[in-house]
Amino acid sequence: MELGIGVGRPPIEVHVGGCHTAGKRQRAISREQALAALADGVRACIHCRPDTELGILG
Numbered sequence: 001m002e003l004g005i006g007v008g009r010p011p012i013e014v015h016v017g018g019c020h021t022a023g024k025r026q027r028a029i030s031r032e033q034a035l036a037a038l039a040d041g042v043r044a045c046i047h048c049r050p051d052t053e054l055g056i057l058g
Helices: 031-039
Strands: 011-014
Touching (some): 011 031
16 A cells, blocks of 8 residues: 555555555555455556456456
């Protein structure tokens, strides 16, 4: 999960582990957390496609 800047550092994008485009503000999350984040509208990286990796066809 890539985090934003500022108070609370909101999540801005979900990545597959090892994605080359993930920024420096990131933290590891579980599969369930990734699914929940995507369901809540957090953007999926267009390069590593975590939504496809998790079986969500968007």
